[in-house]
C-alpha cells in the first residue's frame with residue numbers, strides 16, 4: 304500500500320551519494336579508514352573514550368554481554384517493551400532474561416522500582432532501552448547498579464544525540480549500543496556501534512568483532528602488520544567502509560535532523576493536547592531526545608480498537624506502526640513470562656505516528672486531526 308504520509312523517510316541527498324562514491328572509488332570497501340573516522344567522531348560527540356563500529360546493534364548487544372562475561376546461570380533485567388533483539392542478545396550468551404515493567408503510559412522506559420524488586424543473587428546486568436530516544440530513568444538505575452554491583456548496558460538503538468541532563472545516552476552505563484538500521488535517525492541500511500569508557504571492555508569487543516584476531520586485514524594490507532594470532536572465539540561483526548562512509552555523511556546531518564524532529568514533536572504535542580482518550584508519552588520531557596518515533600497510547604479499548612484506528616488512518620493515507628508487541632508474550636519467551644501490567648497495556652494500545660525530518664507542519668496537523676476523528 305502506498306501511503307501519502309509514510310511512517311518514516313530517509314534523509315538522504317547528494318552528501319550521502321558523494322560519500323558512498325568516494326568510498327567505492329577508494330577501492331577499500333571492508334572495514335578501514337571510514338569506519339575509523341566514524342568511530343572517532345562518534346566517540347567525540349558522546350564524550351566517550353571508545354566507539355566501535357559493528358554490523359548492527361544486535362551484534363553490539365551480544366558483544367556487550369560477552370565482554371562483561373555474562374553467561375549461563377546469570378540473569379539480565381530487560382524491558383519487554385522493546386524490539387526482540389534486546390532480549391535475544393541475552394539468550395545468545397546463554398543467560399536468562401528477567402522482564403521488568405515500564406513506568407507508566409507517560410514514560411515507556413524501565414521502572415527502577417520494578418527493576419529493584421527483580422534483582423536476585425544471579426543478576427549481572429540491567430539493560431534499559433531508551434524508548435524512542437527518550438532517556439530511561441538513569442539516575443536511580445545507575446544508583447541501583449552501583450549499590451548491587453551490577454553492570455549497565457544501555458540499548459541506545461533509538462538514541463543518537465539524545466541526552467539525560469547533559470550526559471549523552473550511551474555514555475552513562477558501562478556500555479552503550481546504537482543501531483543504524485534503515486528506519487533510524489541516521490542509517491546505512493544495516494549497521495551499529497558500541498560505546499564505552501572502559502579500556503578492557505573496548506579491547507575485548509574489538510577482538511570479538513573480528514574472529515578474536517589480533518590484527519585487521521587493513522593493517523596487514525597496508526604493511527603495518529604481517530601476521531596475527533587468535534586469542535578467543537570471536538565473530539565477524541565488522542562494519543564495512545561503504546556503510547561507514549554513509550553513516551559519516553548522516554552524522555553530519557544529525558543535529559539538524561534532531562532539531563527538526565523536536566519542532567515536529569512540539570506540533571504533535573500541541574495538536575493532541577486536550578484529547579483525553581490519548582496519552583502522549585514524554586509530553587514536556589525535560590531531556591533532549593532524538594525523537595526517533597512519535598508514540599501515542601490509547602487509554603482503553605484493547606488491541607482490536609487500536610488496530611481499527613490504524614486501519615482507518617491507513618484508509619486516509621497515513622501509515623502508523625506499533626512499538627512494540629511485548630517480548631514476554633512471544634512463544635520463545637513465554638517461559639520467562641511474568642505479570643507486566645503497564646507493558647501489556649501499552650503493547651495493546653500504542654500506535655506510532657509518522658516522524659521524519661521532511662514531514663511538514665501541515666502534515667502533522669492533518670495526522671492529529673485524522674487520529675482524533677478515528678479515535
Ligand SMILES: Cc1ncc(COP(=O)(O)O)c(C=O)c1O
Nearest residue numbers: 359360361386388460482483484
Ligand atoms: C530497541 C532496539 N534494540 C535493538 C535493535 C536492533 O538493531 P539492529 O537492527 O541494528 O540490529 C533495534 C532495531 O530496530 C531496536 O529498535
